[in-house]
Amino acid sequence: MVGRSRLEAGVTTAAPRRQRPVLSRELIAETAMRMTLEHPTTPLTLARLGAELSADPTAIYRHFRSRAELVRELADRLFGEALTIAEVTDDWVQSLRNVAAAIRGVMLRRPALAADIGTRFTGGPNERRGVAILREILVGAGFSEADVSNHLRALGEMVLAEVVMTASLLALPSDEQEFELSVARSLYSAEPIGSLDYEDNTFSWIFEIYLEGLQARLRRATRPSAGANMNHQQGGDQ
Amino acid sequence: MVGRSRLEAGVTTAAPRRQRPVLSRELIAETAMRMTLEHPTTPLTLARLGAELSADPTAIYRHFRSRAELVRELADRLFGEALTIAEVTDDWVQSLRNVAAAIRGVMLRRPALAADIGTRFTGGPNERRGVAILREILVGAGFSEADVSNHLRALGEMVLAEVVMTASLLALPSDEQEFELSVARSLYSAEPIGSLDYEDNTFSWIFEIYLEGLQARLRRATRPSAGANMNHQQGGDQ
DNA sequence: GTGTTCATGTCAATGCCATTGACATCGGTG
DNA sequence: CACCGATGTCAATGGCATTGACATGAACAC
Numbered sequence: 307m308v309g310r311s312r313l314e315a316g317v318t319t320a321a322p323r324r325q326r327p328v329l330s331r332e333l334i335a336e337t338a339m340r341m342t343l344e345h346p347t348t349p350l351t352l353a354r355l356g357a358e359l360s361a362d363p364t365a366i367y368r369h370f371r372s373r374a375e376l377v378r379e380l381a382d383r384l385f386g387e388a389l390t391i392a393e394v395t396d397d398w399v400q401s402l403r404n405v406a407a408a409i410r411g412v413m414l415r416r417p418a419l420a421a422d423i424g425t426r427f428t429g430g431p432n433e434r435r436g437v438a439i440l441r442e443i444l445v446g447a448g449f450s451e452a453d454v455s456n457h458l459r460a461l462g463e464m465v466l467a468e469v470v471m472t473a474s475l476l477a478l479p480s481d482e483q484e485f486e487l488s489v490a491r492s493l494y495s496a497e498p499i500g501s502l503d504y505e506d507n508t509f510s511w512i513f514e515i516y517l518e519g520l521q522a523r524l525r526r527a528t529r530p531s532a533g534a535n536m537n538h539q540q541g542g543d544q
Numbered sequence: 545m546v547g548r549s550r551l552e553a554g555v556t557t558a559a560p561r562r563q564r565p566v567l568s569r570e571l572i573a574e575t576a577m578r579m580t581l582e583h584p585t586t587p588l589t590l591a592r593l594g595a596e597l598s599a600d601p602t603a604i605y606r607h608f609r610s611r612a613e614l615v616r617e618l619a620d621r622l623f624g625e626a627l628t629i630a631e632v633t634d635d636w637v638q639s640l641r642n643v644a645a646a647i648r649g650v651m652l653r654r655p656a657l658a659a660d661i662g663t664r665f666t667g668g669p670n671e672r673r674g675v676a677i678l679r680e681i682l683v684g685a686g687f688s689e690a691d692v693s694n695h696l697r698a699l700g701e702m703v704l705a706e707v708v709m710t711a712s713l714l715a716l717p718s719d720e721q722e723f724e725l726s727v728a729r730s731l732y733s734a735e736p737i738g739s740l741d742y743e744d745n746t747f748s749w750i751f752e753i754y755l756e757g758l759q760a761r762l763r764r765a766t767r768p769s770a771g772a773n774m775n776h777q778q779g780g781d782q
Numbered sequence: 783g784t785g786t787t788c789a790t791g792t793c794a795a796t797g798c799c800a801t802t803g804a805c806a807t808c809g810g811t812g
Numbered sequence: 813c814a815c816c817g818a819t820g821t822c823a824a825t826g827g828c829a830t831t832g833a834c835a836t837g838a839a840c841a842c
Contacts, residue, residue, distance in 0.1 A: 327790070327838095350830065362792050364830080369790090373829065374720070388647045425659075425712040427727040437731050448607050460750045467705035474663040481614070489665040494697045512698045516750070517759030565819070589799065600821050602801080611800065681819090732810095 329361055331369045335379050342380070342416040347477050349418050350377070371384050381423040382430030388412040389436055398447035399517055405440060406465045406513055413469050414502055417476035424470035437462065448524060457520070464516065468509050552722040567599055569607045573617050580618070580654040585715050587656045588615070615776060619661040620668030626650040627674055636685035637755055644703045644751055645742050651707045652740055655714035662708035675700065686762060702754065706747050706748070 337358055352373060356363030368449055370376040370419065392408035394401045413420035437458060444454045475486055479526050490496065575596050581590055590611055594601030608614040630646035632639045649659035667670065675696060682692045713724055728735060738745040 309814095327767075329790075339768070345729070353828075362702075364793085365791050367830075411749065413603050417641070425709050425733070427724055428724070429727045434731065448696055455734055459728070460746055461735060461752070463709055463746055464706065464750050467709040468702065471663050471701055471705040485667070486665055489667045490697070493672065494693050496693055496697060508545065508698055508701055511694055512702050512754075515698070515757035515761065516754050518760045519753035522756045522760050523753065526645075541813090567819075590801090591799075602822085603820050605801075 329369060331379070334359065334369055334376065335383065338376065338380055339383060342419045345418075346416050349477075350380075350422070375396070377419070377423055378426065378428045378430065380383055380419060381426070381434045384412050384416070384419075384423075384426040385409070385428065385432035385436050389432060389439065392439075394439060394443065396446075398443050399521065401443045402440075402461070402506075402517065402520075403513070404459075405436070405443075409436075409465055410469050410472075410509060411502055414473060414476065417473040419525050420473035421470060421477045424466045424473060434439065448528060450527065453523075453527070467512075468512060472509065489499055566606060567597065567603055569617070572604055572607055572614065573621065576614065576618055577621060580657045583653050583656075585656050587715075588618075588660070615657070615661055616664065616668065617667045618632075618657060619664070620666040620670045622650050622654070622657075622661075623666065623668070623674050624688065625645070627670060627677065630677075632677060632681060636681050637759065639681045640678070640755065640758075641742075641751070643674070643681070643708035644684045644699075647674075647703055648707050648710075648747060649740055650686060652711060652714065652738065655711040658707055659713035662704045686763065686766060691761075691765070703751075706750060710747065714738075750767070 334355070338350060338355055341348075341355065341358055348354070352363040352366055355366065359365075366373075366376065370379070388405070388408040388411070391402075392405040393414070394404065413424065440458055440461060441454060444457050445451070449457060475483065478486065504510050572593070576588060576593055579586075579593065579596055586592070590601040590604055593604060597603075604611075604614065606715065607616070626643070626646040626649070630643040632642065651662065678696055678699060679692060682695050683689070687695060713721065716724065721773075725735060738747050742748050
């Protein structure tokens, strides 16, 4: 079909009224990213996504096998964003902090999506890249190859778990959110809310303690002379 | 209503064909607990619960304002179970371990429910009791009153977050679960699965590191002489 | 060119879900 | 005895993901 003689170049091709390949993986994913950013607490549904695309919701199934697959794609893009933000330096502790904060920041900007997503792997390239980066940081810190694998999944799981926790709170309708806050106040006399600010939130409190534990382990593994005070440790770290 | 003269004791009362007060908060909650235990990965729906009760699903709304309220009730019962199991001793580290493991164990026995629940407060008595117990453990360990509040919510949030993470994996249909495991293998060359055995799961790996961090903080706060090696700590601890 | 096939979209169901509103009915209270 | 509130049933409603039947246009074969 090169010259159909019916002036397609002017009408049919240049202004495809509703021609075939309008949608694409890329367009759908981009649109979803935009929607979840503009309405951070609105759950992403195929109906809404379809409307935003001015297409039938089920058209999405021509490009993604399921909503879950779409959501995995989006999650991987979030990892991608986080990795461009996170600064990795010589200081392994600060680098871990940076990566964690970047992931958290990126995901909490889209709480509804993060709550949907965070408990699953994406299987995508950015996730893989992120793990590779973390692996380098840990190896550079001096952990043994064997321990690195365990620390990797522990670190990832902990960060994601915490993010999901906060995200599901943020994604709640405001009345239920109010209930949560009131219970938290009455239990701890403190807000459990995670501001995006790295300081002054529960996440950083947890993560800093974890980092101290990590440093303690490294010290113990590096100079095994130090006074291994009798606490019930289990697992590796040689 | 003591003797209505229509032989109720024999027929009307003893064999209430389909008389009024069949359901109750208690019966509904108990039934739900049984169902979620018998079918750990089947989501609890009002339809299924109603069927199990041989009652109309919407009858549940006469006893709970919403499904969410029911689920909060169940969550609080789980905390109750955990607290009867957890052993609290003089050893504060081991006590924290015990409480965490008990909560995790109880919730992972009902992954679908735990995944539903774990990100929220229950507002119930057992939750309150649990926090009180943890508070005593932390105070007994020697943390300052101010730090105890922060450690409390950090500890709780971390444990719950991790449990939810694992629970949602366990509650997945087996094909999706297989996908998760394959990705995990390819990323870490290891399974991310949390067996209920405290050894050999990601949770214990994380939690032990966290406990080391906690001990480090306590040591630092207790005898402030120790060599505070220049790491970027932030936040309280006196 | 003609006909076939594949990729893309649309449309109409389906089935599951929580929740609501309109009734019925019973037990107790005035 | 008449009313009322608590409990239960029933029939919708609206939101959701997913599927199957169809259309249509583009590329490809011949």
